[in-house]
Amino acid sequence: MKCLKYGILGGAAISISGCGSFAAVTMNGPFCPYQGVHLDLYVATNWNMIKGSAGFIIPLAIIDLPFSFVADTLTLGSALNASNGTAQCPREFN
Structure with a gap:
């Protein structure tokens, strides 16, 4: 039973890590470098957003920030190649 509990917690931690990066890429495409970090800072x-979540979003965004940084760094090459200098970075999240 203890293994199952830790397995579920570990699976949840892996699935939410870097979710700001994945959400930003899903919304805008892979055009901007470090857009997941930007989204986490915007949400926090x-x-x-703070009023709508009763402040609960702030710790989630802060916890997700280093994971988004790592995910954005790993995908930096594809983001730079996708933009090709055309500056398609939306940088505004609604």
Whole structure:
């Protein structure tokens, strides 16, 4: 039973790590370098998001920030190749 509990917790931790990066790529495509980090910072500082989640979003965004940084660093080459200098970075999340 203890193994099952740790397995579920580990699976949840792996599945949410870097989710800001995956959400940003899903919304906008792989055009911007470090867009997952930018999304995490936006979520943690947007007053409407904070009010809507009763402040619960702040610790989640802060916990996700280093994972998004790593995921964005690993995909940096594809983001730079996808942009080809055309500056298609939306940089605004709604």
